[in-house]
Amino acid sequence: MSINSQKKGARYEREVAEILRGYGYEAKRGCQHAGGHDSPDVACQDFACHIEAKYVEKLNIWNAFEQSERDAPASKPACVVHRKNHKKFSLITLRFSDFLELIPKKQEQPNE
Numbered sequence: 001m002s003i004n005s006q007k008k009g010a011r012y013e014r015e016v017a018e019i020l021r022g023y024g025y026e027a028k029r030g031c032q033h034a035g036g037h038d039s040p041d042v043a044c045q046d047f048a049c050h051i052e053a054k055y056v057e058k059l060n061i062w063n064a065f066e067q068s069e070r071d072a073p074a075s076k077p078a079c080v081v082h083r084k085n086h087k088k089f090s091l092i093t094l095r096f097s098d099f100l101e102l103i104p105k106k107q108e109q110p111n112e
Helices: 003-022 061-071 096-102
Strands: 050-056 078-084 091-094
Touching: 003 050, 050 061, 061 078, 061 091, 091 096
Parallel strands: 050 078
Antiparallel strands: 078 091
């Protein structure tokens, strides 16, 4: 990985942390030198998922997601926050089953 690519990745990790802070989370860029769940790309205790952040032109989402799964603690589902070069928005990828666990369940309407 080139130095410029590393710097771009670090900038994006800081950007993701800043976005989370804008939504009220205490977030910061993780300590990548340590590796594992103690050092996610973006450290955010209250966020529901373990974050792997990727800002690349061509992302192998399967490899990125597997990396997030390897690093995620058992208490948090894995996710990848990613953006393609020169795009204005990010996407998030996580298991559909984990997503369903995170959103409120639909309440059945009582019969009247």
